[in-house]
Amino acid sequence: MARVTLKASPDGLQKANAALRRFASKMVLADLAGLSRTTVQSFFAGKEISVESFRQICETLELPWKAIAGTEAEALLDQPPGGQDVEAESIIPPTPKLPSPNFIGREGAVADLNTRIRQGAKVILIQAPGGVGKTTLAQEYLHAQGFEVVLELLMAKETENITPVESVLEEWLKQDFQEEPGRDFGVTLERLKRQLQTRKVGVLIDNLEPALDGHGKFINPHRRYGELLRVLADPSVKSVTLITSREPLGEGIGGITNYSLPSLNVQAWEDFFSRRDIVIDAPTLQEIHKAYGGNALAMNILCDPIQREAGMVAYWQEYKVAEGLSELAVENLIKEQFNRLEEIYPEAHRLLCRLGCYRYQDIPRVPTGGLLCLQWDVLEVERRRVIESLRSCSLVEYEKGEYWLHPVILAEAISRLRKSEDWKIANQTAAIFWTESVKTVETVEDAQRALEAYYHYFEIHEFEQACMVILERRDSRWRTKVEGGEPLDASFYRLGLFQEIIIVSIEVTNKLSPGYSVTHLYEVIAIGYESLGDIKKAIKYAVKFKKLAQKYSFYELEADAIKLIGRCQMYLGEIDKAINNFEEAKVIYENQYLHRNTMISSCYLAFLKTLIDPKINKSIIYKLIEESYIGFLRTDLSIWRKGYGVLYVGLAYKNMREFENALEMYYKAIEYSKDSNFTQLKGMASYNLAEVYREQSKFETALSHHGESVQLLEKIGAKCDLAEAYYQRGLTHQAMGNSSNSLADFQEAIRLYEDMEAPKQVAKVRQAMIPTSLP
DSSP states (O other): OOOOEEOOOHHHHHHHHHHHTTSSOHHHHHHHHTOOHHHHHHHHTTOOEEHHHHHHHHHHTTOOHHHHHTHHHHHHHHOOTTSTHHHHHHHSSOOOOOOOTTOOSOHHHHHHHHHHHHTTOSEEEEEOOTTSSHHHHHHHHHHTTTOSEEEEEEOOSSGGGOOOHHHHHHHIIIIISOOOOOSSHHHHHHHHHHHHHHSOEEEEEEOOGGGBOTTSOBOGGGTTHHHHHHHHTOTTOOOEEEEEESSOOOSOOTTEEEEEOOOOOHHHHHHHHHHTTOOOOHHHHHHHHHHTTTOHHHHHHHHHHHHHTTSHHHHHHHHOOOTTOOHHHHHHHHHHHHHHHHHHOHHHHHHHHHGGGOOOSSSOSEEHHHHHTTOTTSOHHHHHHHHHHHHHTTOSEEETTEEEOOHHHHHHHHHHHHHSTHHHHHHHHHHHHHHHHOSSOOSHHHHHHHHHHHHHHHHTTOHHHHHHHHHOEEOOTTSOTTTTOEEHHHHHHHTTOHHHHHHHHHHHHTTSOSSHHHHHHHHHHHHHHHHHTOHHHHHHHHHHHHHHHHHTTOHHHHHHHHHHHHHHHHHTTOHHHHHHHHHHHHHHHHHTTOHHHHHHHHHHHHHHHHHHOTTTTHHHHHHHHIIIIIHHHHSOOOHHHHHHHHHHHHHHHHHTTOHHHHHHHHHHHHHHHHHHTOHHHHHHHHHHHHHHHHHTTOHHHHHHHHHHHHHHHHHHTOHHHHHHHHHHHHHHHHHHTOHHHHHHHHHHHHHHHHHTTOHHHHHHHHHHHTTTOOO
């Protein structure tokens, strides 16, 4: 059969040449595509080349290959069955991820990894000095194995910047598995484990050593990483985890296999340089290879100076170093490249150093805008050329418009940046870039990008600015303009990311003097713990919130704190205390003419007063319902506030046995929950719907809503509401005479309430169990 070829159309060739201008030369293009110079020159001459090569060049230029080939490609793909298209189909399948052109000489390492995995290894620690190629091997291996999902955790270069494991797991579950994390670390781990038991997942934990002490154990702030590794190493999971580290792991966790990665051999170096049309001089190559210990990073960086010095021999005669150097030679090489860049292209040197301000962790790659903004002292028309110069000398890593630094280069960049006058302004500029790049928070990645600004301000000790990253409001379809948009902490809570926002809020609170910002942060922390179901800690921070608000006469915040405490007491079943706090908050709101807040307090009070005696309080309750519900209809409130408001009005109606009114309110709450993707609200409304249907003896309908409620609340780990959901389902099973099911639900409710340290709620459940049986 004839070999199928393609050539660029005249219009396509024009687009390709325009794209090429972003590259330093055709040689750079050949390097990136892993093709010969002749093939690339033929492409740009408009000559026919193989379809595979044609596609590789177009993908390297980030161009759609069909558009570049034009009608010829369409004709090739549109041929009827039975002709030349059979061969075309075999040549033009959806292309798998191609290995990086720098990924050479690792056939033995790949075979070694395969052997260990066949022998049952779940976690393999790849250990080697910096620059040997640990990360490249791990990434290429995982992306070539056909995993459904590949999870990547890139450890920060500096210990103080390491992301807590709780935040890592939250993001993995939300972003990669579309599952809500638990509000307890153990629950979150269990959910990750279930995913790994049912799906083929690859995991990369890169650059582990900053999290280890001198004995290879996790440092105290990050001991929980050990618990994650135990899950990853569990024999029941279908995942494969590769860890890269310069240092060994000394935790003694079973199921982790060590693999010492050797440096590249001379043949790999020869292949690498040959692909770049560098003339090989065998004796010289052996000397260079020996001096740099076969280090892959050194090999990559050496390309530019060797080409610049007109060949391998000329370079080595000029820069030859003493024999017997080990890893220090690589560090010296990098320092030499930094020094030379500073001498011949100071703008590029400054940019390279300034790139050391980024963390490359939660957001591991920086878009082009993040490089452009750091060149405040370079003319705008010159800034992209500076970036291209860093790419051409292999001092930055690049893929699809995003950039990052190799850890060894990053270490040198950080060191130099910290000593320069640019340290502060680089972090300030990067913080502004991240803030301005996120207009609204819709996704987990949006939230993480926005929070990056916090870390930059914290790094340069601008703690007030770091605090404002958490508190400043953005436009949001979840909040009304009257309410002033959505602060970042609320965005994190809406997305189910509780741990990280609590951690950073506590961290910055400890750096600030008491005042307005700290008062607000105490509220953020208290609401976070309330959301996690850790009511004792929620009350602790709510009390701090209240004391500061009173001290500085922040009346609205004082009322918010009192209301928050009342809400926690309501969860604990301390009804009298909760009523007192809501009434106190309501008085303050009324005195400050804060009608929206007054309405919210009224709906809670309407519900709470029905728990005392709905008959005695009936006229009071109706008045509270009118104040709240009628106010909702007339006021521009957020969907969330309206949702909670109608839910608690519904609870009041239910306790007064006005079931039709209650059902109307619950269904309205569910409508609001759908509009705002508010899982917790829907879960609460569902078990309250079930309660009404139980009262009406519609047991099958009730059980349907119970099941949905438990499923939703378990999904997000809403401990307080989940306990109530089990309690309500237990009552329904009890009413149906299903004593075993009833007992199981009551026991689960008791377990959750005991975890919350809520003795009155435990007593409520035990009292309800009396007609069934006690454990």
